[in-house]
Amino acid sequence: MAELAAGGAVAEGAMSGEAVLDGLLAEHDSWLRVERGLAPNSLAAYRRDLRRYADYLRRRGFTGDVASLDEGVVAGFVEELQRPSVARDVKLIARSLLERAPPVGPDLGRNVEVSKKRERAARGR
Numbered sequence: 794m795a796e797l798a799a800g801g802a803v804a805e806g807a808m809s810g811e812a813v814l815d816g817l818l819a820e821h822d823s824w825l826r827v828e829r830g831l832a833p834n835s836l837a838a839y840r841r842d843l844r845r846y847a848d849y850l851r852r853r854g855f856t857g858d859v860a861s862l863d864e865g866v867v868a869g870f871v872e873e874l875q876r877p878s879v880a881r882d883v884k885l886i887a888r889s890l891l892e893r894a895p896p897v898g899p900d901l902g903r904n905v906e907v908s909k910k911r912e913r914a915a916r917g918r
Contacts, residue, residue, distance in 0.1 A: 813857035814847045846870055 808816070818840075825831045825839055849870045850862075 808857055810855040810857040811851065813859070814850060814855060817859075818843055818847060845874075849873060 821843065822836070822840060825836055831839070850866070853866075853869075855861075
């Protein structure tokens with residue numbers, strides 16, 4: 794992982810913001826697995842949520858300076874999570890309809906997922 798300078802800044806030339814994020818996520822995942830002994834479903838939930846946060850940081854140009862992640866950054870992420878998402882609403886509606894629909898065939902609704910690309914487009918990114 795990156796060498797951290799005083800104040801949490803990544804030493805110049807050590808790693809990009811992307812690499813720092815990837816390293817931190819991997820380290821946290823390992824800690825959850827080994828030290829906390831979390832179940833696979835719990836690990837998956839943590840991974841999903843932390844990936845969303847990492848994506849948020851990347852979109853805002855995170856440079857690897859961990860000290861720059863203050864309350865304002867976290868508050869912005871929480872605010873973003875509270876905004877409605879068209880793609881998320883479509884997924885929920887589709888799943889709800891499929892749960893109530895009479896079975897037509899063995900593959901009905903098996904792969905009802907909105908692609909990540911469409912989900913990002915629906916959010917305006």
